[in-house]
Amino acid sequence: MNMTTVARPDIVSQIGNTPLVELNSFSTSSVKLFAKLEWYNPFGSVKDRAAYWMVKEAERKGLLRKDKSVIIEPTSGNTGIALTGISQALGYKVEIVIPDKVSAETKKILKRLGATLHETSDDLCPRVGAGTDQSISLAKAISKPRPDIYYMPNQYENDANFLAHYESTGPEIWKQTNGDVTHFLTGCGTGGTITGTATFLKEKNKNIKIIAIQAQKNHLLQGLRNFEESSMPDLFLRRQKIVDEWFTATNEESFRLVKALAVKERLLVGPSSGSVMASMLKAAEKLESGNLVGIFADDGTKFKSLYDQQGVFTDTEYYNILKNAKNLSKPAYALV
Numbered sequence: 001m002n003m004t005t006v007a008r009p010d011i012v013s014q015i016g017n018t019p020l021v022e023l024n025s026f027s028t029s030s031v032k033l034f035a036k037l038e039w040y041n042p043f044g045s046v047k048d049r050a051a052y053w054m055v056k057e058a059e060r061k062g063l064l065r066k067d068k069s070v071i072i073e074p075t076s077g078n079t080g081i082a083l084t085g086i087s088q089a090l091g092y093k094v095e096i097v098i099p100d101k102v103s104a105e106t107k108k109i110l111k112r113l114g115a116t117l118h119e120t121s122d123d124l125c126p127r128v129g130a131g132t133d134q135s136i137s138l139a140k141a142i143s144k145p146r147p148d149i150y151y152m153p154n155q156y157e158n159d160a161n162f163l164a165h166y167e168s169t170g171p172e173i174w175k176q177t178n179g180d181v182t183h184f185l186t187g188c189g190t191g192g193t194i195t196g197t198a199t200f201l202k203e204k205n206k207n208i209k210i211i212a213i214q215a216q217k218n219h220l221l222q223g224l225r226n227f228e229e230s231s232m233p234d235l236f237l238r239r240q241k242i243v244d245e246w247f248t249a250t251n252e253e254s255f256r257l258v259k260a261l262a263v264k265e266r267l268l269v270g271p272s273s274g275s276v277m278a279s280m281l282k283a284a285e286k287l288e289s290g291n292l293v294g295i296f297a298d299d300g301t302k303f304k305s306l307y308d309q310q311g312v313f314t315d316t317e318y319y320n321i322l323k324n325a326k327n328l329s330k331p332a333y334a335l336v
């Protein structure tokens with residue numbers, strides 16, 4: 001049976017304009033914490049924005065041919081899901097180079113959406129840097145000899161990834177907070193989300209503090225990177241000065257906050273949202289007043305196997321939160 005379902009091309013009009021919600025049980029009367037729920041994007045994560053902007057840019061440059069081109073990309077999952085869903089909807093095939101450590105659910109979604117997978121034994125977030133970057137090298141090796149067929153967006157270097165957030169995430173946060181945002185926090189993989197959103201926000205108000213979150217070494221936080229284990233991608237290097245402060249999130253605190261968000265806010269979040277929540281609380285502790293906005297990049301529905309393995313939820317707890325969660329949106333791939 002062919003499991004591939006091609007979404008309609010107009011699905012891309014649903015990318016962005018995600019909700020910003022206050023985390024009432026963590027806010028105080030003077031320090032308010034808000035989460036931008038990126039799983040409301042049609043393919044379930046913040047990476048829909050980067051994927052769409054990169055495909056749009058390639059179309060604009062005439063690099064893609066409908067029903068002929070194959071888009072190939074190294075990714076830890078969310079970019080792969082977004083690129084596959086968007087490209088299929090717009091008429092392009094997709095091949096994804098993915099570290100074998102990525103969750104089983106993520107790989108299943110990619111296959112269902114019709115991507116061809118190439119697995120490598122890379123870090124959870126593909127390594128960047130000559131000699132270490134298995135997924136990136138493999139994608140380059142496959143695509144380079146066949147430029148007539150293959151197009152590799154390369155989110156680690158492609159400025160469309162930055163522009164996606166400069167043109168969408170930043171303006172949305174500014175509007176949703178009526179310009180009253182004091183701190184912006186997000187986890188970092190390619191650095192597209194932080195550099196794009198922060199550049200826009202700082203142009204509006206240079207006093208907004210930008211806090212970047214990296215994962216601990218040897219981490220389990222899909223989508224995030226540790227910058228000692230892996231070099232900083234070119235895209236991030238170009239604008240890294242935009243960051244005012246760096247936090248490192250541990251596996252333990254991230255999973256603890258995944259659980260706390262389920263219990264206190266009825267939110268079922270992915271691991272990197274736990275990292276952002278832990279960092280928002282650390283930043284809030286030092287403040288007398290402020291409005292902090294954090295990116296919750298994806299929800300917890302792709303991570304049951306990881307949460308089982310790490311003892312985050314019992315089966316009963318997981319299915320309870322899945323049933324009773326506030327603010328869960330059905331991604332397009334759930335219909336496949």
Ligand SMILES: Cc1ncc(COP(=O)(O)O)c(C=O)c1O
Pocket residue numbers: 045046047076078079187188189190191192193194222223224270272297298
């Ligand atoms: C779950 C998750 N959080 C955060 C990020 C970081 O995004 P960026 O690549 O824009 O730095 C990603 C990127 O893949 C992600 O998948």
